[in-house]
Amino acid sequence: MPWPVRWLARVLTVLVVLALVLAGVVTWTVRQSFPEFEGTLSLPGLTGKVDVYRDKSGVPHIYADTAEDLFLAQGFVHAQDRFWEMDFRRHVTSGRLSEMFGPATLEQDKAIRTMGWRRVAEQEVPELKESTRRYLESYAKGVNAWLKRNEDASARSFEYSVLKLTNGDYRPEEWKIEDSVAWLKAMAWDLRSNMETEIDRALAATKLPAERVAQLFPGYPFDRHAPIVGQGALTNGRFDPQAAPEQGGDKAITSAAELLSKVPSLMSTADRDGIGSNSWVVSGEHTTTGKPILANDPHLSAQMPSVWYQAGLHCRAKSENCAYDVTGFTFSGLPGVIIGHNDRIAWGFTNLGPDVADLFLEKVEGDTYLHKDATRKLETRTETIKVAGGEPVRLEVRSTVHGPLVGEVMGIEAAQGANAVALQWTALIPGSSADAIFAMNEAGNWHEFRAAAALFDVPSQNLIYADVDGQIGYQSPGRIPVRLKGDGTAPVPGWTGEYDWKPEPLPFDQLPTLTDPAAGFIVTANNAVIDPSRYGPLLTKDWSYGYRSQRIRELLEQELGKGKISPETMGALQNDTRNEFxxxxxxxxxxxxxxxxxxxxxxxxxxxxxxxxxxxxxxxxxxxxxxxxxxxxxxxxxxxxxxxxxxxxxxxxxxxxxxxxxxxxxxxxxxxxxxxxxxxxxxxxxxxxxxxxxxxxxxxxxxxxxxxxxxxxxxxxxxxxxxxxxxxxxxxxxxxxxxxxxxxxxxxxxxxxASMRMVVDLADLDNSRWINLTGNSGHAYHPNYWDQAPLWARGETLPMLASPDKVRAAATHTLRLVP
The missing domain is CATH 1.10.1400.10 (Aminohydrolase, alpha-helical knob region)
Known part of the structure; x- marks a missing residue:
């Protein structure tokens, strides 16, 4: 063999060996963080034993005797599978990504700090119900128990080993209640209303006359696509489902758009036209099972791992001290179930999309601004952003009565004389959505579910409902502003005061609702909630245009024309691919x-x-x-x-x-x-x-x-x-x-x-089906990292078991947690 060939062969051999060694090191390091699914572990804070049964998909069903133990165990289990994701999210929501990744994420941090998500969460916590705070605290204890057991970076998640290469000093801090609550602000941001459309209108107006801009934003086609609620009206200050209706700034905006585009999305993509969801429910009168069937598939960003984490939370014996028997989709970092069912009811979400955010053009001079012909002093605060590998950065955040200034353009002539833009958004007001999650999980009938919905202020979602007694329903919740003037479709002058919001939002009792409609089904797919001709208050003018909802309605009507609808039919409808245009x-x-x-x-x-x-x-x-x-x-x-x-x-x-x-x-x-x-x-x-x-x-x-x-x-x-x-x-x-x-x-x-798919059979909850986009695990190369993705891509689903016997029979791993 000639010497160049021998030399090349030796080099290649060395490279192959090095590659194999490196692969072995990576594999060993990755597997170091795989969680324990078997045996017995002692957790501080528990008052009794907790059993965690996992099936082959890694879905945990947790059984405890008290609510506090249940949520403590949920925190531990979430951390086992998804702590890196949780840690990353809390740094996003608090504007602290630069502590992890250095200057590369500084602009994102500035945008989040300007809006002040974490500040609002801190204001919100003291206003929550005592039981909610207690459950959040229990959840945090569970997360911190896991952290204490996994102090070495390689034991937490492979991402920490990678991060160590550029930021060796980083150590995750203990989990706090506010970390969970702040996640609701990210959820609200990604499911916000028409703000991008509002900006698009303003940007289009910089190049086109008003009549051509109007062509690009047509009205909802009520003549072709039915709204969600096709009956009812406001009567004596309440929405009555049976009532009949009564007859009768250029550069500043560009700068604001640039700043708001820096805000990282945790559930959606920058292309928010694709963010929506489908849900529908069919009454038992029209199903093969004789009970309602409910379907839901939220449309969110395509990310790894999926935003959802499947779990069951079960009190061994339901009582006043432990009222949960719920199975569904959760968010890592937040206790409770977001979408799913308990032993009595099932519910689903789609984005309602009301106009809950307005951009106000402002006239700012120095540290003052103009409002109602008076000069007012700007509210200011200074944020200090720590930056890995660099010096801290100070950010001055300035606010008007409408909200924080997003993307000021000082000293530049802009639309109507404005030189800054303020964001007013309902999620920047402390609220009660955390209370709503636990109340929904506990609800046992329509009355209790509506009471829980009244607490769900942001983000505003279409809620569909079904129960084992046969009732189906729909409810619009959320904090929806009432404007003194205007329709929220474009940025408005802030200095006149005439476009300000009223102090109180639209009352919950005035929001559209519906139970047991004559059609036998309810469909929501981000379409218009109700025809404005029968409903006075402004929800929004920027709905999705109803192509998906109308297709679902037509398919349901076709199936009902043939006979009754089965759970399998509901699942097949979720996979309909027809282009309606x-x-x-x-x-x-x-x-x-x-x-x-x-x-x-x-x-x-x-x-x-x-x-x-x-x-x-x-x-x-x-x-x-x-x-x-x-x-x-x-x-x-x-x-x-x-x-x-x-x-x-x-x-x-x-x-x-x-x-x-x-x-x-x-x-x-x-x-x-x-x-x-x-x-x-x-x-x-x-x-x-x-x-x-x-x-x-x-x-x-x-x-x-x-x-x-x-x-x-x-x-x-x-x-x-x-x-x-x-x-x-x-x-x-x-x-x-x-x-x-x-x-x-x-x-x-x-x-x-479709970030997940779910079909719940209220006649037999164990006959329900579900699928996640990826898998439950957040650990690369874990068997459950993306095991559900091939099934998802084929439109297949897995059993959504809930009863103790079926859960135990399907379990491939059992972990016992003890005090």
């Missing part, structure tokens, strides 16, 4: 004169039923045409931040444009030629074919990569490979029922997903 657009595409290879591509749309399955070539081509159509028609007219992302608002915008072939939006302002509808449709079809070719399927284009929120975007390929999973094909689309969203400005990759 295809039937509107395709006839216009076929009318256009076309030549060349794109003709063949268009032909496959003629017999396409709109189904967006993985193997569908028509789905790939149609979505490519849609992407290019939107970019050709609108990108030249709008600022980058306000360009279309492809949600159902754009369905409505294009629907109207298709009937106006000479509309100015069809013209490409970057050319000397005046384009019309046919020109843009033709070009979109040609560009789509050239981009994806003749053989691409939807599964080839529409892929999902599960990305770890912290280290999964490090830019270091080996690190990202440890924590991320994928890509793999995903069916459905942005406003299909199976809502795997994507952004036309970025490509076809999935940005938002």
């Amino acid at each position: 295809a039937s509107t657009l395709i006839p216009h595409l076929t009318e256009v004169e076309l030549a060349g290879p794109a003709v063949q591509a268009r032909e496959q749309l003629k017999d396409w039923d709109g189904t967006q399955s993985l193997d569908s070539k028509p789905a790939a081509y149609f979505n490519a045409v849609w992407r290019h159509l939107l970019r050709l028609a609108f990108d030249d007219d709008l600022p980058e931040a306000a360009r279309p992302t492809g949600g159902d608002r754009w369905y409505e915008v294009v629907r109207a444009l298709l009937e106006r072939p000479d509309d100015a939006f069809w013209d490409d302002t970057t050319t000397s030629y005046t384009e019309k509808k046919a020109d843009i449709l033709r070009q979109a079809m040609v560009d789509a074919h050239e981009e994806i070719g003749p053989d691409a399927t939807w599964g080839d284009l529409h892929t999902l990569t599960l990305t770890n929120q912290s280290l999964g975007t490090s830019g270091i390929a080996p690190i990202e490979a440890i924590f991320n999973r994928g890509p793999f094909g995903a069916p459905g689309g942005k406003d299909a029922v199976n809502a795997n969203g994507w952004n036309v400005q970025q490509g076809y990759e999935v940005t938002s997903v």
Whole structure:
């Protein structure tokens, strides 16, 4: 063997050995943090024994004799599987990421500190019920018991070993009640209302006249898409479900948009058009089981691990001291169950989306601002941000009567003379959502559930309900502001006082509600709650446009026309992939004169039923045409931040444009030629074919990569490979029922997903089904890190067991916790 070849062979051998050694070290380090699922562990703070049964998916069911022991054990179990995630989240919500990651996260910290999430949480805790504080304290004790048992970085999670390479001094501190409560602010932020739409309107207005801006924000199509509540009205200051209705600043805004874009999202993506959810419930009169069936699938960001953690929390014997027997989806870092069922009722959430945040244009001079023709002093506070590897950074936060100034532009002439923007948002007022979680978990009937809903002030969610007695219901909760003037659709002058909020929000008794409707089912999918013609108070003008909700309604009506609905049918509906806009657009595409290879591509749309399955070539081509159509028609007219992302608002915008072939939006302002509808449709079809070719399927284009929120975007390929999973094909689309969203400005990759799916059978709770996007574990390479993802991708689910016998029979691990 020649010497260069021998030398190369030896080098390669050394490299292979080093790679194997490194892989072995990484594997050993990763496995160091895998939690104990078997045996007996002693935990300080417990008053009695607690049993934790885990099934093969790593889902724990916890059994205790007191509520305090139950939530202490939940804190311990959450920390076992997800402490890095919990630690990362609390640093986000308190604006302290830079303590972990250094200057790279300083802008995010500044944005969070400006809004003051942690400050609000600290103000909220003393106002909570005594029992809530007690349960939060028990949960914190459980987390801290785990921390004490795992003081070495490698024993906590592999992420800490990676962090040690750049921040060797970092040590996680003890868990506090405020860490849990602050997470509710992140939840409220990610499920906030129309603030981005409000900014988009203002940005669009910098380039377009008012009448053209209005085209981009059409009203809700009540004539085609039914609202959630189709009956009832306000009567004597209360909403009566049976009543009949009575007849009768440019640069400053840009700066605010930039600051608010820095706020990290823990449940959603920057592309918030895809954030929504589906839920529906069918009464027992129309089901094969004779009892109600409830379905829910919240649409959130595609992240690793999933935002949800499945668990069961059970008192061995329900009593006044221990009133919980609940199974469902939890948030690590927060005690209780967010969505699920107890032994009597089931409930689900979708985003209600009321307008709960306003941007006020302000006139600021020095340390004062103008309000109601008077000069007032700005409220100020100084925040000190610790930065790993650097000096602390001081941030001065200034606020008006409306709220913190977000993105001041001092000394610059702006819209209406404003030079700053303040954010008023209901979540910056201390509230009672933590109380609501425990009250929902305990509720045993509709009356008790509504009482719990009244406590759920932020974020405002559509709540659907079913119980073992056969009742189904819907309730709008939340703190919804009442404005003196205006509709919240655009930034308003703050100095006049005429757009201020009234001191008290809309009373809970005036919010829409519904029980046992004649139709036999209730559907919510971020569509309009109620037609304004029958309801006076303003909830919002910026609903999702009802494509998903109407499709669900039509599918339910079809199934009811054949007979009764089974739990299996409910699960199948969650996986419906049809594009509801295809039937509107395709006839216009076929009318256009076309030549060349794109003709063949268009032909496959003629017999396409709109189904967006993985193997569908028509789905790939149609979505490519849609992407290019939107970019050709609108990108030249709008600022980058306000360009279309492809949600159902754009369905409505294009629907109207298709009937106006000479509309100015069809013209490409970057050319000397005046384009019309046919020109843009033709070009979109040609560009789509050239981009994806003749053989691409939807599964080839529409892929999902599960990305770890912290280290999964490090830019270091080996690190990202440890924590991320994928890509793999995903069916459905942005406003299909199976809502795997994507952004036309970025490509076809999935940005938002059904983060979990659940179907609850109130006739037999053990017959319920569920699935998580990834898995319960937050530890890379643990068997439960992403074991549910392949099932999720195929639209499959797992048994959602709840009864003690079934739970014990399915258990593959049993851990006993003792005092």
